[in-house]
Amino acid sequence: MVNAFSFACSACGKCCNSPPAMTLAELFRHRDLFIGYIAIGRMPRKRTGERLRVGPYESVLDAADVAAFDTLADTLLYRVGDTFSITAQGYDYPSVARCPALEDDGRCAIHLHGKPLTCEVVPLDPLVPDTLQHLVLAARNQSAAYLGADCIHEGERDGAALLVRQGRVVDANAKDALERRRKALAKEREVWGQAVFEALRKELFDSPAALARIPAGGFRTISIVPALLTIVAASARCRQLCVDYIDSQIALIDRCIAHALLRRRLDDRPITHELRGFGDAYRRAKAVLAVPLAAATGSAAGSTPCAVEAYLSGAICL
Numbered sequence: 362m363v364n365a366f367s368f369a370c371s372a373c374g375k376c377c378n379s380p381p382a383m384t385l386a387e388l389f390r391h392r393d394l395f396i397g398y399i400a401i402g403r404m405p406r407k408r409t410g411e412r413l414r415v416g417p418y419e420s421v422l423d424a425a426d427v428a429a430f431d432t433l434a435d436t437l438l439y440r441v442g443d444t445f446s447i448t449a450q451g452y453d454y455p456s457v458a459r460c461p462a463l464e465d466d467g468r469c470a471i472h473l474h475g476k477p478l479t480c481e482v483v484p485l486d487p488l489v490p491d492t493l494q495h496l497v498l499a500a501r502n503q504s505a506a507y508l509g510a511d512c513i514h515e516g517e518r519d520g521a522a523l524l525v526r527q528g529r530v531v532d533a534n535a536k537d538a539l540e541r542r543r544k545a546l547a548k549e550r551e552v553w554g555q556a557v558f559e560a561l562r563k564e565l566f567d568s569p570a571a572l573a574r575i576p577a578g579g580f581r582t583i584s585i586v587p588a589l590l591t592i593v594a595a596s597a598r599c600r601q602l603c604v605d606y607i608d609s610q611i612a613l614i615d616r617c618i619a620h621a622l623l624r625r626r627l628d629d630r631p632i633t634h635e636l637r638g639f640g641d642a643y644r645r646a647k648a649v650l651a652v653p654l655a656a657a658t659g660s661a662a663g664s665t666p667c668a669v670e671a672y673l674s675g676a677i678c679l
Contacts, residue, residue: 364495367514368484369521374467375510376483377460380451383477384545385588388449389673390475392609394461395451397585402446403575415499429490437546439558441566447554454621454632478545481538484513492528552672556591584642596666602673604650607643614640
């Protein structure tokens with residue numbers, strides 16, 4: 362079977378049915394639009410001989426496939442038995458079923474104003490080796506989010522870009538987006554991810570009972586405050602950036618809850634409860650940050666204060 366897929370985006374918005382994964386810097390840039398949180402995902406380690414099947418497409422993992430997964434895990438993910446992702450994410454009520462950045466006409470309001478990098482990667486997956494991206498596309502093609510979009514096609518199609526062919530990502534723009542997203546995930550791990558992983562190790566990653574509550578392929582959501590408390594130590598400027606972010610997030614959470622109360626949907630209640638928890642965590646963090654910090658020493662990963670400031674603000678540190 363020819364494992365080739367083409368892609369032609371019509372900007373219909375069908376795949377923009379929830380907030381995207383984002384870097385912390387992207388969340389800071391769009392602090393008045395996206396509520397941020399940390400998603401902890403569980404990803405079972407791949408084994409030689411394991412079969413991955415999507416419809417008529419099947420791959421039996423060989424040593425090279427497993428090594429490719431391990432390389433991505435070593436640079437982008439976190440290992441404790443299974444492999445875990447720790448990523449920043451936008452949050453909203455699932456009942457809304459749309460990204461907060463979508464306009465009424467279904468177009469992206471921030472397409473030319475700092476659209477999250479993960480949106481450029483769509484419909485590929487940066488956590489899957491390039492040799493298996495055809496399975497990602499086959500699965501997307503069958504998912505509800507893409508039904509009727511007519512944007513992913515098996516084989517070559519006039520007017521569509523050929524993305525993958527015979528185990529290779531062949532489109533230059535797609536390859537570039539994958540590389541930049543992977544670099545961004547590595548930077549997230551350096552700036553705050555590894556420190557948060559270590560902070561959560563005892564209560565979560567070293568606790569079989571706690572880990573049992575994260576199913577294979579599933580996620581656990583927590584406040585983004587642990588990431589903020591990691592980076593505030595870098596400098597007084599980072600502290601102020603975090604305080605400004607917290608203020609914007611509290612106001613955004615209050616607005617989102619107010620809109621939900623007007624909708625009067627029972628299925629919104631658990632989300633409202635979680636959002637109130639995020640708001641409480643922000644307020645506690647702000648109280649902590651009201652206490653003067655000791656002299657800056659850089660992030661837990663050793664990044665210089667200037668580098669962390671530049672990362673969060675989108676500036677270039679000379």
